[in-house]
Amino acid sequence: MQEIMKTILYPALTALALIAAWIASIEVFNVPNYLVPEPGAVLHALKVGYIDGQYWPHFFFTLKSAVIGYVMGCGLAIVIGTMVAESRTFERFLYPYIVALQSTPKIAIAPLILVWFGFGIESKVVMVALMSFFPMFINTMVGIRQTNASMLNLMQVFSASRTHIFFNVKLPAAAGHIFAGLQISVVLGLIGAVVSEFVSSTQGLGYMIQAASVNMDVATMFACLLSLVAIGLSGTQLIRYLHRKLVFWDETHNAMGQTE
Amino acid sequence: MQEIMKTILYPALTALALIAAWIASIEVFNVPNYLVPEPGAVLHALKVGYIDGQYWPHFFFTLKSAVIGYVMGCGLAIVIGTMVAESRTFERFLYPYIVALQSTPKIAIAPLILVWFGFGIESKVVMVALMSFFPMFINTMVGIRQTNASMLNLMQVFSASRTHIFFNVKLPAAAGHIFAGLQISVVLGLIGAVVSEFVSSTQGLGYMIQAASVNMDVATMFACLLSLVAIGLSGTQLIRYLHRKLVFWDETHNAMGQTE
């Protein structure tokens, strides 16, 4: 109970402090409202957007492409990360190209993505998948490589199949790395969705931000940014929750044992 | 020796295969050269760029902002990641805001960054730092949290100071996570540099790509993308090399011991 109170209360306190700073900066430093909107204007935009309902389709569009792309990108990253971790040959053949693909700014290859996947939701999903991929890939690879050798030896003595070892030892052993990757990818995937909406879209929060920015409508921009933040926070919190629940054996939690 | 041969030979083989596929796709499928340039044109652009020397200032500009921003972002991430991992209070106050900041697409806050840091290299450095920050932050935090509890207990019995424990136990224990984060951040930092050059710059590979893309000069675009890939690959290879050298105790490497 108290724990929950704290988890809600503390961020709320910081939030209040931030809002106070926001108002103060506008009042005291005279920051013009074409740069930073007044909280009231943002609140109004949020009201119009979510109570009158105008933002919902955009919100869901972004959410949908982000979620589908995230699942695809992370899934693929776990598979390929495992392959690369398991085989030196795969590593030699694939690794440089994965780094190469990821070092290329996605915006620069956006025209190709649009040509291949069309300018519907598909290209957004692909962009999200591309963005989510890399952190998951590296973390999976490093995590699997770090699996405790004695546990692997144990399984090897029993001639366990690679798949069996993967699911019973490597995956749980790499869980810490994998969940860290999942957290990073939430945020990157979201950015991927928004950036791809910048490049081409008639829907989504990214499109809204871009349109608002062209029209110098900072209040709407902030309202949409806040929506993105809400998605990002919920996503990472969900991952953290799953991490705590699923990786219950995590050593630090059980330290010396907990007494009642 | 043979190892080195393989590390060079295999990627070279794949590279040849890719170039063959590239030429074939142009010849066989008639992919027009405003979409994908001919390898010859890219080679020519590279020659003009690096032998005649026109790209070098751009190359170094991007490299400079990427390196400075990367070092700053990663350094800060390790410090803040440690603070959040060590203290529940810090976590409550800081964590949501870090996720919030990171969920906001950098392009959307680019105007604010420009206003605060100017149009020079500073704003690019800040963007790189912002992009590199998050993977390092999460990986550091998770890595430190996962430190083997018995080792911590050992140090606690001797009333070791927090700093001492950090440098002697937590940092080495989190090394796997930290190096994974460093690898991811290389790539993200690079993208940060390029994207910030897209938004506002008179120099850098990102500016070159943007300018070339307006003119539909795909050969130059590809040449610059290849330059980025070269930076990205060198960076990640360097990190991987350091990882192998510094984290020599990594369990998997010493598995059952290596015989001669």
Added chain:
Amino acid sequence: MAAILDGENLSAATQSIDPGPVPSSPAASTPLLEADALSVVYKTSNGPITAMQDVSLRLGSSDFVSVVGPSGCGKSTLIKVFSGLLKPTKGSVRLGGTSVDQPRGDVGIVFQQPTLLPWKNVLDNVLVPVRALGMDVPAYKKKAMDLLRLVGLEKYASHYPNELSGGMQQRVGIARGLIHDPSLLLMDEPFSALDTMTRDHMSIELQRIWMATRKSALFITHSIPEAVFLSDRILVMSAHPGTIVREISVNLPRPRTVETLAAPEFNELCAELRALFSQLVQFN
């Protein structure tokens, strides 16, 4: 049950030993494991360490052989090589006639460290070999529970490893080594973290199980009476370089009981081994 095998008071306990059914006649010892001129040189940060030199060994298909030797003489290395986890620098190992290049499923193993999977509970840890070998899990569940009862942990079946004491973890490791009836059982100091009484109990149970199944067993221990009590043969290793300096046959009749412990042959063997041993360990 009294302390038997720490040998401190050999006549103290005579009650409640049930070494299991006596087999009609011991099976003929056909060579199951053959090791020829094994040497292991480890690469280390400070140059090579010769852990084992020129070790040859033959194990019949129903032999119980113990290895004793000072700390660091290469006993665990021997187990790693036999299980196929470590390639010897020189020499060859053949198991059931074919060369051991990599781990094979028909070996049971108890590591020196318990090596439990922290994300599986005690029962599932015991069932690890069954699952890994693709055997029928429900059929082995009962056996796993029996083994847990044997090692005194039936109440802890659904606990996780980090909720157990050191000795309890080691006992889970022992149960796991016995679950799948392998043709060769390799045990690396399985009883080291156990108290005297539990240790005695486990020795007698181990003998019972072995006599019932008559599989090959290689047993590493630091306790001389334990080695004599359980083995057909005892190999004594020296350190630097790790090599077998003596092989002693134990011809005491089976099943061995507390009476065996009082037998003069038993004590003679122990004394002989102890004398040998004291020459091997030198401190300045």
Added chain:
Amino acid sequence: MAAILDGENLSAATQSIDPGPVPSSPAASTPLLEADALSVVYKTSNGPITAMQDVSLRLGSSDFVSVVGPSGCGKSTLIKVFSGLLKPTKGSVRLGGTSVDQPRGDVGIVFQQPTLLPWKNVLDNVLVPVRALGMDVPAYKKKAMDLLRLVGLEKYASHYPNELSGGMQQRVGIARGLIHDPSLLLMDEPFSALDTMTRDHMSIELQRIWMATRKSALFITHSIPEAVFLSDRILVMSAHPGTIVREISVNLPRPRTVETLAAPEFNELCAELRALFSQLVQFN
């Protein structure tokens, strides 16, 4: 050196025991450690486990006390509580007059698992307490090398832990526990992974060091003769619930030598403890 403390042949070895200088008179035992009515209940996935119940204990400033008891009875838990790493569910611990709420630097500890830092070599692992406590490292380097010689690992000073055998790792842990002259030394089965001979050697060395420094020591062991040989008092614990069922004083004169082992009092004490023990461990 012969096998002394496994008690198998108590008269076998009489040579080369140097228990160190005999202190003029044992210091008066002022209470250094006071534990009152300690209970520890662990939270686990399957409900609470009572690891320890109502344990009270007093340790003078130069007492050597051993704890024996069956596996899982709460011995390690006792060490965790005394070192300040675990808060007892009930009861209180006072060390040198002040309450133990968290770990304090004046305790030396040998864990049941070796717990070495894989990124430090053997010498640096031994020096961990020295560095952690901010003591003068160069001054302690020689002592660390002496301790490594004592445990037979001087040649391995610059090796890394994963290049050592199980017993060698445990010996590094022992050296680390002794490096910084703490006022209280807690040892959790420090000799369990060692062979008989090394074990005897270590016991005698431990007595020598203790007599020279006269610090308080709490020693957990599975070997009854070892406990009797080393201790002023022996606490016998039972399991379920873990509690002290008997306290036995050992009034044998110090320094104890191989002659001590042949003394009738010594054997009587061992027999008494063994009898007690056999009632504590039950298997079905």
Added chain:
Amino acid sequence: ADMEKVSFAYPTNISLSNAPTLMAVGMGYFKEAGLDVSINFFQGSAVMLPQIAQKHVTFGWITPDPLVVSLQPKRDPLPVKMFYNGIYLSPFEIVVPADSPLQSLKDLKGKKIGVGAMSWGNVLVTETMLKDLGYTQQKDYTLVPVGVGPTAFRALQDGSIDALNLFDTFHTQMENRGAKLRRLPFEKKYRELFSSGLIAHNDTLKERPDLVVAFGKAATKGVIACNANPVACVKNFWKLYPNTKPAQGTEQEKLDDAVKVLQVRLKTMIPPEGLKEMGYYTEEAWKHYAELLHAGGQLPTADVPVQTLYTNDFVKSINDFDADAVVAAAKSKE
């Protein structure tokens, strides 16, 4: 009943500048012509052009410079043509704060000029324009990429730049936000540089002239209607894109501001020849464009076959409607 699906794209993000053409939606002109038009926005012509070349997009709105620049040796010609001149006058301006001492382009010597990004098409024009005065970039003046909107505004206000070179509509938006700006006069030939227009794939132009005319006609009617009733045009636009309606300010302020911006754009869309001649290209204008790009260093030669880039074949049919009726209908629209 059976509507033909047509996709139409802009290479920029949606803004009020698009309102005139999109008035065709509000007036129902597309529907009348049997067209079901979907509207897309892309980030840059480099992203949009391949879509048209691949026929994923039927019609696009684009500036001529990427097409002219594509006429280089060894480059595959793009299979597209512009068929309708949408903006006759250059929408680019150079503005200074109203109280600035700078009066003409000549005064820009040694000054910092803000541009959206170095990659913007008008940068070339600006450089050429200043070259006429004998100034070269870096030596005599500096270009600073400042983005659009808030950052550009800020840069001009705090003096990090002395002049700003963006679209007319951006400048008007700033003025709506309270900025006091003054436009520096341009030479006529730069002012009369045409800009965006409609583009389509060569196949579409060849195989579906009916479709091209129907679309062009509806779009033209939209511009005329918007010009006749800018208030309705703004309202139509906001109805189509409610998110572009500013969040700050009162209803009337928002409308007034928007109409001001819109009128700036409309001025550049109505040809000097009058409403009957909408969409014509002249070869001189295209040649002039090529010369400029050559002068700016973007083209190796100014002698390029610009006539392959555009066609006037459809303009006559497109203009074949009753403009007065459109004006009347627009005036009566709410």
